[in-house]
Amino acid sequence: MFEAFLEGFALLLRVDIYVYISFGLIIGVFVGAMPGLTTTLAVAVLLPISFKLEPMVGIPFLIGVTKGGIYGGSISAILVGIPGTGASIATTFDGPPLTRMGKARKALEMALYASVTGDLLSDLLTLAMIGPIAIIALLIGPPEVFAIIIFSLVLISSVSGESGIKGGIAAFLGLGLGFIGTDATTGATRLTFGLQALNSGIPLIPLIIGVFAIPEILAAVESKAARFIDEHVDMNKAGEHLLWSEFRASLRTILRSTVIGSGIGMVPGVGQVVAAFVGYSAAKRASKHPETFGKGELDGIAAPEAANNAVNGPTLVPLLTLGIPGDNVTAILLGAFIANGLRPGPQIFQEQGPLMYALLVSFIIANVIFLVLAYFLIKPFARAMEMKKAYLIPAILALAFVGTLSTGDISDVGIMIVVGICSYILRKAGFDLAPLVIAFVLAETIEYTLSQSMIYAHGTPFHYFFAERPIASVFLTVALTWIAWLSVRPWLRRTTAGRMRSER
Amino acid sequence: MGAGIASGPRSCGISSEENVPAENSSPITQPSRAAVILEICVGVVFTAAAGYIALAMPGLVRQEGMQEAQTFLHLSPVFFPQLSFALTCLISALFLVQAARRLPPAGRAAGGTAKEKYWNVAIMCVLIIVYGLLLPLLGFGFATLLALGVTSYALGTRSWWQLAAYSIVTPVIIRFIFERVLYISLPLSPIEFLTNFEQGLMKFLVVLFMRG
Numbered sequence: 001m002f003e004a005f006l007e008g009f010a011l012l013l014r015v016d017i018y019v020y021i022s023f024g025l026i027i028g029v030f031v032g033a034m035p036g037l038t039t040t041l042a043v044a045v046l047l048p049i050s051f052k053l054e055p056m057v058g059i060p061f062l063i064g065v066t067k068g069g070i071y072g073g074s075i076s077a078i079l080v081g082i083p084g085t086g087a088s089i090a091t092t093f094d095g096p097p098l099t100r101m102g103k104a105r106k107a108l109e110m111a112l113y114a115s116v117t118g119d120l121l122s123d124l125l126t127l128a129m130i131g132p133i134a135i136i137a138l139l140i141g142p143p144e145v146f147a148i149i150i151f152s153l154v155l156i157s158s159v160s161g162e163s164g165i166k167g168g169i170a171a172f173l174g175l176g177l178g179f180i181g182t183d184a185t186t187g188a189t190r191l192t193f194g195l196q197a198l199n200s201g202i203p204l205i206p207l208i209i210g211v212f213a214i215p216e217i218l219a220a221v222e223s224k225a226a227r228f229i230d231e232h233v234d235m236n237k238a239g240e241h242l243l244w245s246e247f248r249a250s251l252r253t254i255l256r257s258t259v260i261g262s263g264i265g266m267v268p269g270v271g272q273v274v275a276a277f278v279g280y281s282a283a284k285r286a287s288k289h290p291e292t293f294g295k296g297e298l299d300g301i302a303a304p305e306a307a308n309n310a311v312n313g314p315t316l317v318p319l320l321t322l323g324i325p326g327d328n329v330t331a332i333l334l335g336a337f338i339a340n341g342l343r344p345g346p347q348i349f350q351e352q353g354p355l356m357y358a359l360l361v362s363f364i365i366a367n368v369i370f371l372v373l374a375y376f377l378i379k380p381f382a383r384a385m386e387m388k389k390a391y392l393i394p395a396i397l398a399l400a401f402v403g404t405l406s407t408g409d410i411s412d413v414g415i416m417i418v419v420g421i422c423s424y425i426l427r428k429a430g431f432d433l434a435p436l437v438i439a440f441v442l443a444e445t446i447e448y449t450l451s452q453s454m455i456y457a458h459g460t461p462f463h464y465f466f467a468e469r470p471i472a473s474v475f476l477t478v479a480l481t482w483i484a485w486l487s488v489r490p491w492l493r494r495t496t497a498g499r500m501r502s503e504r
Numbered sequence: 505m506g507a508g509i510a511s512g513p514r515s516c517g518i519s520s521e522e523n524v525p526a527e528n529s530s531p532i533t534q535p536s537r538a539a540v541i542l543e544i545c546v547g548v549v550f551t552a553a554a555g556y557i558a559l560a561m562p563g564l565v566r567q568e569g570m571q572e573a574q575t576f577l578h579l580s581p582v583f584f585p586q587l588s589f590a591l592t593c594l595i596s597a598l599f600l601v602q603a604a605r606r607l608p609p610a611g612r613a614a615g616g617t618a619k620e621k622y623w624n625v626a627i628m629c630v631l632i633i634v635y636g637l638l639l640p641l642l643g644f645g646f647a648t649l650l651a652l653g654v655t656s657y658a659l660g661t662r663s664w665w666q667l668a669a670y671s672i673v674t675p676v677i678i679r680f681i682f683e684r685v686l687y688i689s690l691p692l693s694p695i696e697f698l699t700n701f702e703q704g705l706m707k708f709l710v711v712l713f714m715r716g
Binding site (some may be wrong): 052165176190193194217226391393395398405406410413417420431447 | 589598633648652655674686
């Protein structure tokens with residue numbers, strides 16, 4: 001393990017890695033700062049570029065986009081009170097009051113330093129624990145992988161969107177789409193409805209771009225407003241720089257939020273939004289002056305920003321060790337790994353150890369690059385928010401088409417358009433499509449691991465899963481219990497409410 | 505991560521309401537009649553489609569695949585999709601019942617703003633579809649030129665020189681970067697004149713910027 005880590009350093013001695021990380025960070029901050037456009041959109045549209053680069057360059061590039069995007073969301077949250085991404089909603093509580101007090105620069109710099117510190121520490125934690133976890137992951141077999149995937153899908157579906165039932169439908173829809181094409185185990189062709197183009201299944205790129213890019217383009221044109229924001233951002237009135245003493249005063253908050261974000265990051269489906277809110281409320285509870293929160297408190301910026309960025313590193317743990325993505329971005333990253341001939345899972349640290357460690361170290365270095373870049377580019381990024389939709393939206397549309405065309409098959413454009421319009425309708429109906437994409441990329445693994453488990457089960461699957469495989473049994477039992485709880489919870493609530501009304 | 509356009513609630517209310525996509529309405533607020541009708545439609549489509557596929561699944565396997573593998577695995581290629589679609593049908597039916605019970609009484613129809621909002625989306629959908637249809641006919645460069653020009657005009661650009669500059673320069677830059685730097689080939693038109701023009705332009709740019 002340690003040899004692989006040292007060998008990985010040799011792979012980092014290339015300038016192009018850092019050039020692409022820088023590009024990724026700049027694009028990420030730019031897109032993240034636009035309210036209504038998300039980091040996921042940027043990662044989805046830029047995914048095909050990573051296919052054309054070596055994994056050692058392409059994957060850090062996408063990670064750069066993600067890191068930049070999460071911070072970018074805080075720029076508009078602080079300056080105009082509109083979260084650029086969901087992860088920065090909690091930043092709108094104290095950002096705009098600080099801006100009104102003439103402390104916008106302090107807030108932006110606090111967001112930057114907290115983001116970088118949270119991200120850096122969580123990446124170091126990930127690097128330290130991913131090796132041992134990968135070794136443990138080697139000990140588990142197909143039944144455990146099957147059970148963990150089912151558990152993850154249940155968790156992701158239940159916490160996504162407005163309701164668990166919608167998340168469940170989205171996950172099943174993703175599985176259904178994943179079954180289209182040739183069954184990898186038996187060679188049978190399924191659900192193609194006579195269309196030759198579907199024999200090899202629905203390709204990942206048009207699906208991802210359709211799900212993540214087209215609905216955002218359509219949502220952006222819902223309003224006739226010329227820009228994403230109406231205000232003019234005057235950075236000349238942004239005030240003074242953040243002082244070292246102010247940062248030091250928030251250090252305890254940043255560390256607390258980093259621990260919270262890192263813990264949440266390891267749980268599939270929970271993600272940055274929840275981490276930011278938990279980090280914020282923990283900081284408020286721990287503060288000696290909680291009444292200042294929401295009125296322009298620097299700790300109120302540091303807490304959510306450190307927490308949402310600290311999610312980044314640990315979300316890679318289930319992805320790299322088990323091949324299970326926990327959110328939209330890691331689902332897209334899984335696509336990037338697969339397209340580069342790498343299959344994340346228990347074996348990857350044995351087969352590609354140096355590359356994996358080099359990638360993880362490059363994510364850490366990306367934080368340092370980010371710190372320098374963002375510090376000097378805060379002003380232009382703030383101005384970029386005022387860009388006209390009439391220029392940005394058509395360019396994103398063209399890039400979405402280019403991304404889809406990168407597969408080399410022009411018919412994929414049709415798949416992207418159909419998926420995109422359907423995704424927009426589903427989002428309007430309140431569906432979060434993260435479970436769809438995650439289930440889609442895991443469909444083959446689910447079926448394969450189930451098939452393998454059936455071989456081992458010798459015709460007694462229930463006994464095998466629940467009696468002979470304790471780890472699988474725990475995950476499946478927890479998943480089933482969770483489903484049962486979600487099913488009876490509304491009924492219990494109604495009953496309790498009815499009883500309370502009758503008692504009154 | 506916040507899923508897509510669902511950015512969630514906005515607390516500071518500095519800007520106009522239009523700026524924050526807010527389809528994930530607060531769980532406290534009652535959904536509009538139109539939103540619930542949309543949910544019902546989605547529920548009906550999913551229940552019917554998943555139910556049909558679950559029942560018809562044995563007939564939807566075009567080749568039976570390797571019988572030996574199926575016997576060995578105790579699983580046919582029909583089993584898992586059939587199970588999955590049956591569960592989809594069940595959960596969609598539950599969702600349908602839930603949505604139908606939430607349907608508020610008529611009279612809360614969407615106003616003019618909502619209609620205008622979706623009119624813009626409908627126009628954009630048509631533009632996207634036409635762009636997709638024009639790609640194989642005109643090639644990437646000219647189809648994108650038209651798509652960018654029309655979309656930018658629809659979104660409010662009225663200066664003709666800005667429109668022309670934007671819609672001509674952007675596809676050229678995109679083609680140059682993706683084809684010559686990233687080696688992602690983009691479709692060319694079957695019309696010889698258009699193809700020759702695009703390729704000639706690319707060669708000129710290569711000479712200009714990539715002589716080394």
